[in-house]
Amino acid sequence: xxxxxxxxxxxxxxxxxxxxxxxxxxxxxxxxxxxxxxxxxxxxxxxxxxxxxxxxxxxxxxxxxxxxxxxxxxxxxxxxxxxxxxxxxxxxxxxxxxxxxxxxxxxxxxxxxxxxxxxxxxxxxxxxxxxxxxxxxxxxxxxxxxxxxxxxxxxxxxxxxxxxxxxxxxxxxxxxxxxxxxxxxxxxxxxxxxxxxxxxxxxxxxxxxxxxxxxxxxxxxxxxxxxxxxxxxxxxxxxxxxxxxxxxxxxxxxxxxxxxxxxxxxxxxxxxxxxxxxxxxxxxxxxxxxxxxxxxxxxxxxxxxxxxxxxxxxxxxxxxxxxxxxxxxxxxxxxxxxxxxxxxxxxxxxxxxxxxxxxxxxxxxxxxxxxxxxxxxxxxxxxxxxxxxxxxxxxxxxxxxxxxxxxxxxxxxxxxxxxxxxxx
Ligand code: NAD
Numbered sequence: 208x209x210x211x212x213x214x215x216x217x218x219x220x221x222x223x224x225x226x227x228x229x230x231x232x233x234x235x236x237x238x239x240x241x242x243x244x245x246x247x248x249x250x251x252x253x254x255x256x257x258x259x260x261x262x263x264x265x266x267x268x269x270x271x272x273x274x275x276x277x278x279x280x281x282x283x284x285x286x287x288x289x290x291x292x293x294x295x296x297x298x299x300x301x302x303x304x305x306x307x308x309x310x311x312x313x314x315x316x317x318x319x320x321x322x323x324x325x326x327x328x329x330x331x332x333x334x335x336x337x338x339x340x341x342x343x344x345x346x347x348x349x350x351x352x353x354x355x356x357x358x359x360x361x362x363x364x365x366x367x368x369x370x371x372x373x374x375x376x377x378x379x380x381x382x383x384x385x386x387x388x389x390x391x392x393x394x395x396x397x398x399x400x401x402x403x404x405x406x407x408x409x410x411x412x413x414x415x416x417x418x419x420x421x422x423x424x425x426x427x428x429x430x431x432x433x434x435x436x437x438x439x440x441x442x443x444x445x446x447x448x449x450x451x452x453x454x455x456x457x458x459x460x461x462x463x464x465x466x467x468x469x470x471x472x473x474x475x476x477x478x479x480x481x482x483x484x485x486x487x488x489x490x491x492x493x494x495x496x497x498x499x500x501x502x503x504x505x506x507x508x509x510x511x512x513x514x515x516x517x518x519x520x521x522x523x524x525x526x527x528x529x530x531x532x533x534x535x536x537x538x539x540x541x542x543x544x545x546x547x548x549x550x551x552x553x554x555x556x557x558x559x560x561x562x563x564x565x566x567x568x569x570x571x572x573x574x575x576x577x578x579x580x581x582x583x584x585x586x587x588x589x590x591x592x593x594x595x596x597x598x599x600x601x602x603x604x605x606x607x608x609x610x611x612x613x614x615x616x617x618x619x620x621x622x623x624x625x626x627x628x629x630x631x
Contacts, residue, residue: 219537219538223298225301227248230304230613232610233613233614234247236604237614237617247278247620250276251277251318253296255272256346257269258270258271258346261338262335263332263334263335272346273324274347274356275300276319277321278307278318278620279355280624281307281623282310283355284306284318285306285564286322287302287321287358287361287390288322288358289322289323289363290326290328290363291323291328298323299323301532305319305532306318306561307616308612309557309561311615312554312555312558312612312615313555313558314589317357317561324343328364333367340371341375344375351376351387352387353568357564358387358388362435366391367392372387373385390564390567396570398576398577399577399579400563400566403583404562404563405440405441405530406436406438406442406443407586408560408562409444409559410448411559411587411590413448413450413506413551415591416504416549420526426450427504428453428467428501428502429442429502430452430500432455432497432498432505432508433456433457433508433509434457434474434477435457435508437557438506438509438530441506446467446468450504452467452470454492454502456483456497458494459484460483460491461494462486462492463491469488472488473489498521498522499522499523502524503524503525504527505524506528507527507530508530509534510534514536515536516536516538516539516542518539520542520546522548525549526550526551527543527551528551528556530556530557532553540609551594555597555608563582566585
């Protein structure tokens with residue numbers, strides 16, 4: 208099995224460099240020519256925009272926002288919008304490229320895009336967030352559209368932000384255009400099942416990974432980093448599948464109980480208090496201790512660069528299922544491969560969300576909406592097929608599931624690129 212060499216110094220935490228390293232290895236397996244590899248590695252279009260916002264106290268502030276369309280070879284760019292002080296252009300580029308590969312792994316007819324605004328939404332009022340969102344939307348008008356680029360929520364954006372985005376676009380186009388974004392409220396063109404889709408997809412990927420490795424499909428000890436939409440709901444589904452979630456964290460710290468946490472009670476507590484801190488029936492741990500706990504399955508579902516060359520050797524899990532985008536660096540991949548850890552990569556494991564986003568876009572365009580059971584059943588079929596495609600590619604190229612997933616994705620995108628040819 209071939210493994211990446213080390214990242215150039217200082218670049219291990221740059222997500223775009225991490226994406227490129229995996230891309231280069233996988234395109235080497237596929238024998239992709241250097242010209243098409245260059246096209247696929249380079250974002251197709253990116254904008255940086257200044258967003259002036261009148262704050263509630265009357266002052267004027269200027270925020271920076273980005274939108275990157277990595278590829279539209281397979282269809283409209285698809286990908287979320289993140290509001291965070293840590294947003295950077297290289298992060299948005301990486302997230303956009305991962306969307307291209309993710310949509311191709313689950314074979315939905317989208318390309319990849321991502322957006323972000325450098326801001327701290329916890330320190331902004333609802334009306335400031337609304338003005339920020341509307342001005343950002345208006346600066347993207349030449350780029351976006353249901354057939355061109357379809358945003359969605361990501362970290363710190365939600366159904367409300369999507370409703371403002373949709374309304375701003377609709378006011379400009381003089382028509383209600385629900386298919387311009389996904390992740391909308393259900394009463395406003397959203398899909399049943401979108402809220403739980405990513406967490407359920409992660410839990411299904413844990414199930415398929417255990418089955419593939421011949422490990423017990425119940426009673427595993429599972430540690431989850433992150434208790435938001437992906438981690439919290441993923442943990443709940445794993446608990447309902449008969450596993451023991453022994454630890455979970457949020458950005459303030461972790462809770463741990465070796466006999467298994469009462470997940471419904473944990474999520475009720477979190478909903479009420481806004482933090483896991485103080486939950487009875489569990490010991491408190493530092494975030495840094497969580498990832499290296501003894502467990503069968505580790506689910507990083509918070510953010511990028513959590514498993515790095517600094518802590519990979521101490522990971523005790525046999526299986527890692529990536530709920531977050533980019534939680535493991537390429538250097539950590541190499542160390543974990545030497546330890547025999549199976550990694551179900553982000554572009555496969557968290558693709559349940561974009562799969563149901565695709566269903567939402569289809570339903571909006573049909574004007575006909577499906578029952579939740581049908582949505583989730585269709586998503587499960589797609590996730591299981593994608594898992595099988597990835598392990599088959601990993602076997603064919605004698606490589607990891609991560610590079611197997613990149614091979615599946617790059618092959619599908621390169622096919623479309625070559626068939627379409629270049630419009631000169
Ligand atoms: P979220 O904001 O709902 O939850 C994030 C959780 O992680 C929160 O519990 C937060 O407290 C915690 N957290 C943040 N930083 C942390 C840190 N440094 N250490 C420990 N915990 C930390 O976000 P989400 O929607 O659950 O997204 C989580 C990850 O999953 C992101 O990487 C996102 O891009 C990815 N993702 C989300 C979806 C989706 O549908 N929501 C789909 C695909 C991928």
